[in-house]
Amino acid sequence: MARRPGGGPRSRLMREWLVVAATASLIVAGCALTGLFARADNLVYDRLMALAPLKPDPRVVIVAIDDRSLAEIGRWPWGRDAHARLLEVLAQAGPKAVIYDVLFLEPSDQDAALAAAMAKVPTVLPVLTQAPGPDGAAFAVTPPTPALARAAAGLGQVNVRYDADGLLRRVHLRDGGPGHWIDHLALKGFRLIDPHAPSPPDALLVPFAGPPGSFPTIAFASVLRGEVPPRAFRGRIVLVGATAAGMGDRFPTPVSGHGADLSGVEFQANVVSALLQGREIRPLPAWAAALFALGALLALLVCVLRLAPRAAMAAGGVIGLLVLGVSAGLLMTLRVWLPPVPALAGLVLVYPLWGWRRLAAASAFLGAEIDRLAADPAMGPAAADPAPAADLVGRQAWLLEQAIDRMSALRRFAADALTALPDATLVLDAHDRVEMANAAARTLFAAAGPLEGRSWPDLADTLPLADLEPIPQALASDGRELRLSDGRTLQVGIALRQAAPGEAAGRILRFADVTALESAHRQREQALQLLTHDMRSPQSSILALLDNPRQAGGPEALSARIAGYARRTLALADGFVQLARAESSALRPVQFDLADLLVQAVDDLWPQWRAKGLNVETKAPESVIVLGDEALTARAIGNLLGNAVKFSPEGGRITCVLARGRGARAAYWVLKIADEGPGLSAQDKASLFEPFKRFGDGKTEGVGLGLSFVRVVAQRQGGFVDCDSAPGRGAIFAFGVRA
Incomplete structure (x- = not known):
């Protein structure tokens, strides 16, 4: 669409207002200075003096x-x-x-x-x-x-x-x-x-x-x-x-x-x-009456520019009463005569002048808008029926009504097309405020309430992200991925809206759910790694032992080593299957007691930590009822506690504390499991929850999938997991579940 000529309707209206203000001011000042309304002022003076004679x-x-x-x-x-x-x-x-x-x-x-x-x-x-x-x-x-x-x-x-x-x-x-x-x-x-x-x-x-x-x-x-x-x-x-x-x-x-x-x-x-x-009465000079009239005129001019027509008319009546009140008040109290008729005449003069010029500006604006809409190829052909015979403004109003009907049909078509999109989509204007949103977007931003008119920076803070860091308010790059607290992954697509020359363009934000694609890709990569490296390594070791049995040191040693490689292979397969189920299987949320799961995990691992002479301390409320997948949560807690038992030294201590989170984590129940193991370096912590990562001196058993399983379970349930550790001072794992 072509750019509006002359700076738009407000610029034209402002110019008309300045012309009316200058014209009316000159007329009113001239009448006040020349005494043109002296007879009328004398009549007002006589009526006022008759109310309170000396x-x-x-x-x-x-x-x-x-x-x-x-x-x-x-x-x-x-x-x-x-x-x-x-x-x-x-x-x-x-x-x-x-x-x-x-x-x-x-x-x-x-x-x-x-x-x-x-x-x-x-x-x-x-x-x-x-x-x-x-x-x-x-x-x-x-x-x-x-x-x-x-x-x-x-x-x-x-x-x-x-x-x-x-x-x-x-x-x-x-x-x-x-x-x-x-x-x-x-x-x-x-x-x-x-x-x-x-x-x-x-x-x-x-x-x-x-x-x-x-x-x-x-x-x-x-x-x-x-x-x-x-x-x-x-x-x-x-x-x-x-x-x-x-x-x-x-x-x-x-x-x-x-x-x-x-x-x-x-x-x-x-x-x-x-x-x-x-009690003599002093008449003020003509210039004082002129200034008084110009002040009242300016007040009404500001009102007609900023207020609605009905409110402006009411304001004019109030200003007229104030003019009479000021003149009468000065006469009765200070015995000063300030003629009010020039000011009242200015108020009466403004309305026909402003109505005429505002009508001219409105007519010019209607004509320009009709031409602009007619030149837009997106509007389609206009109606073939001729405009009704009427005055210029009536004909322009009819043409604009037809154009608005066509725009409404076009907008309904766009809204229907937007609603049919499966991905959450927001249409933003040049000021990043929402103009349109489809049903998927309303579901995604349900916590924000009505979307139309809201600014994108406000909506961005309502996204339920997996981590606790807020989303950047300005998305500058296409293809950014966002992880939600329910485990879903959204890919953000950004497209610039077309705009007329010289006008600012808006944006279209699309949030595509790529959770399934990402999960399939990740499982493919993990499966390739499992088959090409992790599972191949123990099988190759078994074949090497069978080719050179004397290297094992005897039949019993050979059998034990082959059994160990087989168990490692089974553990890898089991861990991979559990991780895949945690990532892709449907959650079965139920209410369960988180404190009871902690006690059960400690009891299940009693043989392991008892054999190492460990002291396991548990601090938790009697009952902590939460909503989630009980089986996955129990396995995740077991993995964290099993790691603590695995890496703790003989005779060490493990502390398990379940309490309500604070600050940004006030909406979570947080389970902290602390051990006295060797700790982790900053480099190890960076890749701690990645699959197939093993730490330590390699003497401990494990396939490197337990912590990855914990991370997936926490994210899919809207929780979190992190680790605070340093070399030589053990590790503290924090597992958060929404309250």
Whole structure:
């Protein structure tokens, strides 16, 4: 099959993701920096502020120039003596300051009286600012008349700037330009109360205390008539301004009802109240909103790339709620306004963009995979039926479905062929993980459980090997033989799987049972050796004695020597037959007492070891029940004990200890037979269990098949046999039987 173009579907999908991320980020950042969603942000801000409105500060009271006062005092504008009388009444009550939201721009013969009244109570007056100013100036400032300006405790501007939706939410506490900055009227009044308070930011959002009428309001005429007790003004900030209908000093605000705009003096009261409580709201700059929106966008982009579609949609909802929660939390706790709409718009924008590009990537991947499958000769001919008329993705899905059906049929054929193989076979991928396994392999690796998806190094450690050394995890050579604990011999075959150019190839491991072949070959070699050397030698010796009988020294000596050669021949034949039966005959496993077999072997050899004056010590539990071939095990123990008797010196000691193994041999009962014989060299130990090997000075009887028989019996029953010996310190044979 051809290699996937463009690095595969994940590479294409990643490129699409980067394009979507860059596009959405540019759009969201641009919208946040330009204030495109300002109207929507204002709506969210208004709803959040309505949930927890700021309570009016009790130190703020309004003296209103209302309709009732106009009816009693007369048409506007009033004479400045009325304002002077009001200030004199207020001065007697002792307020902290008076903020007069009335312009006094034209000179009047009553300015002196008003200035004298202003000297009795700290009074702040507004100035008129116009932009642009005359003669090309950026702005022009018109202060009150000189007499009033000198008497005022401060002068402040009352400029207003509406938001994009035409509502008044903000106040600029400083306005003008470099060298001509003018504080706001409310800030001037606040400075009279707390001159050491930290300077608030220039631009603030006003936390309105409620709709018009939320602050305590007293009619101008009621104060002049003395209807208001002095305690209503004592220690407070008094704001004086117009609330009467038709006076033009009204502004639409988020708290305005239908047709009930907020008067200018009430707007000033809201600003002063916020400053007094330290609850003014600071809007964050546009770049902060852009970073906030980009952070939320990045979080959603990571989710859509790594999560399933349903989980990604749920994550988008959670991120949207977090965006609203962060914005609301900053507003309610830190009095900071972070616009959330650019971030929410970015979340909404990602889904159609990503869905479009992901669909394009999926369509391209489907087309490439269909072409790749069609070009594979192993797939066979495609269906002759035409694809149904549908959109591009639907047609590609239909073609891919047909290709998958053909692949499934091909895989079933391969699986059936693999199952029919008599040898255990594993199909590994490029990472040495099992893709397929037949029934023989499942039987061989039964201890490992399910095989699909398992790595070969893990499976290799579960093979029941005859020795205690683990199998090498990487089989690098073909034809390696493995001996199992049940006596079987497996030959490992390795074949590399074919792969497309540029793709890694897997392997196919085959474990062929060559036990019968190996046994037949070994028996053939042993039979040839027996016939050509071991059995021929005593027969040749008999013929030589018969040709020269006088060499034997007499008839009796001749007869004895011929009898010895005959017995040796019979022993060779018997040993060879027993070894062959141990290697090839079917085991007859039964439960038997291993400790009882040891005692029986010691009793059977009593004449031999008693004749040599040996001391045989036996240490074993009263009963050790194991499962195996009792007859073969009894003969193996007899062979080991017979060797110990044969090679022990006169009057020596033989120790037989039967105990549970330790460490790696904890699953075995281990019989150790130690003698005080001459011991074995390292060279002798290397070939100790090979057939027809004899050791010592040649004076001892034996044909060299006893230890080979013991090795075969141990291996076929899943046990072991080994020897610890050195010249001059005897030998210790360990025979292990599975518990």
